[in-house]
Amino acid sequence: MALKAGFWYVISTFLVKAISFITTPIFSRLMDNTSYGEFSNYASWQGTLLIITGAELYNTLSRAYYDYKEDYDKYVSSVAVFSCILTASIYVMFLLCGSWLYKIVSIPPQFVHIMFFTLTFQSCKQIYLAKERTLYRYKSVAAISFISLIVPTLISVVLVILAPAQQRLGARIYGFYTPWSVIGLVCLIVMLLRGRSFRWSHCKYAITLSLPLMVHYLTAYLLTSTNTTVTKGVLGAETTAVVSIATSAVNILTILFHATSGALTTWLMDNLEQKKNASVRRGLLFYVLGVSAVSLGVILMGPELIWILGGRKYAASLTLLPGMVVAVTIQSLTTVFTIILTYRKRVAKTAIYTAVVAGISITGKILLLPVFGVEILPWINIIAFGSLFFINYLLVRKTGDAPVINLKIFCFCILLLALLIVLSGHLYAHSLVRYAIICCAAISVLFVAYKKRSLIIKLLKKKLKK
DSSP: OHHHHHHHHHHHHHHHHHHHHHHHHHHHHHSOHHHHHHHHHHHHHHHHHHHHHHTTGGGGHHHHTTTOSTTHHHHHHHHHHHHHHHHHHHHHHHHHTHHHHHHHHTOOGGGHHHHHHHHHHHHHHHHHHHHHHHTTOHHHHHHHHHHHHHHHHHHHHHHHHHSOGGGHHHHHHHHHHHHHHHHHHHHHHHHHHHHOOOOHHHHHHHHHHHHHHHHHHHHHHHHHHHHHHHHHHHHOHHHHHHHHHHHHHHHHHHHHHHHHHHHHHHHHHHHHHTTOHHHHHHHHHHHHHHHHHHHHHHHHTHHHHHHHHHOGGGGGGGGTHHHHHHHHHHHHHHHHHHHHHHHTTOOHHHHHHHHHHHHHHHHHHHHHHHHHOGGGHHHHHHHHHHHHHHHHHHHHHHHTOGGGOOHHHHHHHHHHHHHHHHHHHHHHHOHHHHHHHHHHHHHHHHHHHHHTHHHHHHHHHHHHHO
């Protein structure tokens, strides 16, 4: 059941969210560089503030299931209401201190209200999806994911096409985030009708576990989102657009890895609860190899991805892509450690260490960008995420869960991808060599699939019978 639910969750989430990747070429061509950079800055702050206003409460649902099995819907209802209260409080604070906060975020004041309207119900949707995923209700997750991205994306595309050039930034923001918010509102109503409860004991449990997670995920998110926000502040919106195209190309990894880690969370916690260490070690091995294979494919197809997303005017983005891919891959592998630490309720130290590393890396970006340009961004992220990888592994060792981690395989895959950063310039300059490697990789996968065809068919038949 867990494998089936996880498989369909990953597939549905990846395919649905890939729509945003597909529409990037449309927006990059319809909007001028400055407007595109402004929207990227807005989207980065939207993601950053979501972690703060939502306080990562949704990430407590997987662990809370084992402590609140009897009144799980009531726990979910309490957490949803508490999330709305937190968002409203921060919104009031934002309005009272707006004059200097606007300067920090560099967002026009007219877009702040829609931002907090979206944040309120976006966190509710996260809570609802986390609950459904924990209960293996993958069909519900797939349906909500489909509706909440397809509809807003189509509306925003139509509005941007119809709007005059000077109004396309507003058309994209309102066209996407307004319907997105309405879907979150529906999720909130459903949770309240099912739970019909608000208990401070539930809120206390949630905030105790979520605060360290919030610090951890916020600072980890800042490590990547500041690629655009710091670049805009230091080098301007036009240069930010170049960084944004490379970031959009890497988003195909982020989308897939986010979906996979979401499915992995429930499976991993279930197996840890049942003390199935051998199963965990074997499953994580497949996870690492799968993540690395996809990352390898994105690096090799880099020139084509950049051309599709932005065209020739964003060719400079190609030099940033391999390093960004490696950084995101390391971040995804580190997520395994975070899930284990969350299950053990020992996330305080990882939050502290992540905050320290993020602070140093963001300072480094501010100081080094004017000197070395945007080419320094991927290296700063790689060093930061690499440090967090080993720090979190040491924290996992202290919990006694190190035996489920094959550290040699983790490190081998990271080093192999890092080697491609050095070779990428040569590969991109010699397309025939690059295509030959892609063909060899594809043939190898097909060969392994053919050799193991009986096992694959047997597994498929077994799953179809279920």
